[in-house]
Amino acid sequence: MKTDTRLRIRQIVEDRGPQRPAELVKALGISAQALHRQLKLMVEQGTLIVQGKPPRTMYALAGVADFSRAFEWLDKKTLRENPKDTVCETRDVLTARLSPLKNLTKQGLSPEDLPLLISTVGEIGNNSFDHNLGQWRDVPGCWMEVQVTGNRLWVCLADRGQGIYGSLSKTNKGIKSDQTAIETAFEKFVSGRAPEKRGNGLKYVKNTILGDADRGIACISGSGVVQYGNWGSDCESVLKKKFVTVRGTVTLMVWRLG
Amino acid sequence: MKIKLAKFGEILTSREAGREAALAIKAYQKPAEGEIVELDFEDVLAVGPSWLGEVLAALIAEYGKSRVVCLPSENRSVIESLNILKAEIS
CATH class of the missing domain: 1.10.10.10 (Winged helix-like DNA-binding domain superfamily/Winged helix DNA-binding domain)
Structure with a gap:
């Protein structure tokens, strides 16, 4: 009872x-x-x-992050300007905001995990710029927000871009749906920027998440959803509370602290 | 010839920056004929496969695979990036 x-x-x-x-x-x-x-x-x-x-x-x-500001920003039909504290409007700003992640070791992130965290955030964030230059719905940029809850570190990255299907389907005619596109992006070596030789960033992110039992990631783009890692379902449930479909892309990662 | 990658920054993540770094290396750091080009990751905090892939692709195209060597590193982002790039490099 x-x-x-x-x-x-x-x-x-x-x-x-x-x-x-x-x-x-x-x-x-x-x-x-x-x-x-x-x-x-x-x-x-x-x-x-x-x-x-x-x-x-x-x-x-306990241990549940609140990214409602990010979700509201992503969900707005139109926007004229970005909040400056969380949106990196250019790649340079994103790069500059990676460096302060070093301070997360003071909150319990292991020094061995720090390079992996920074590089995965960098890969996801740079994808926003690689695939959306000239393709933004309205405002440019990548939302990047970090939260710590209990022994968990959460990182949310989002953009109001064309989405993974919009990017991949132009050069990969076999991709017919948001779901196929997002699975392909995380699992196969293809890129929306053919003939450039690209397409390993999200595979690196997935492998990194799967490299430790206490990590997870979920990503929604259009109606496509993927999640990886033991804590991936936690990320997915945070995202799914707000979104069924996403115009653009939103990714949520969680890492163990301590 | 040893190239200290930390001179390009402690965080090396984007393709764009990798391409710029590769161009700078090719322009200003010329190895002698047959000399090995060693990439040194000491003092690099984090590197991603996008940045490293651009640098390796450009240097291998210029000097050949056998002359471009990544020096051992305990940095896990270096190790994992090289793992994911293996197929691309070979």
């Missing part, structure tokens, strides 16, 4: 976002004392985290 209550609490927080105890009491129809017993246990187990201080305490799922 108590396990059932905890499952219901988890479901509510997952569906509705961070909740106040009063909201949970109302939703569950149990006493405040009973709820607090469950919440205490769930915090101890690492399922929930406490946000804020009384009387505005909220309970949120």
Whole structure:
């Protein structure tokens, strides 16, 4: 019965976002004392985290990132300008923003993982520019945002470009759908920029993610979706809460800290 | 001839930058005839296959595969990038 209550609490927080105890009491129809017993246990187990201080305490799922700003930016029908703090409008800005990732070792990223993290972010971010120059829907650039939740490091990269199908299908006539395009991009050595010899960046990203049990990645472009790694489904569920289809491309990676 | 790649930056990720680096190497660092060109990754923080692929392709086209050597590195981005580029190089 108590396990059932905890499952219901988890479901509510997952569906509705961070909740106040009063909201949970109302939703569950149990006493405040009973709820607090469950919440205490769930915090101890690492399922929930406490946000804020009384009387505005909220309970949120532990280890779940919130990229709602990125998703809103990506989902807007039209945009005239970018937020400067998170969007790299040029490749130079993206490159400059890779260097501060070094500080993540202070938050628990292992020094051995740092080169892999920086290079994978660089590969994904540079793809936005390689495949969308002159093809942006409106504003140019690549959203790049890092969040740390508990022992997890999340990196979201997105662009309002032509999408993977738009890029690959022009030179690879066998690619007929968003799903085929995104799978091809991550798994086969082809590029949308033939005859240039390209197409290994996302394979490198996939291999890097699969190189450790505590990593994951998910990517949506158009209606195509892929996810890799043991934590890939966590990334996919974060993305799928917002998107069924994406105009452009959005990628979410997660790495273990500590 | 040893080429210290850290001179091109500690983070080496884009194809565009790789192409520029390759052109600069070919223009300003001329090996003697038959001399081996050694790429030294010391002090490089991160390298991606896009950057490294451009550099290797240009140098191999210029000097031949047997004269271009990547010096050993414990940097995992170097190791993984070379792994993914193996098929392209060979």
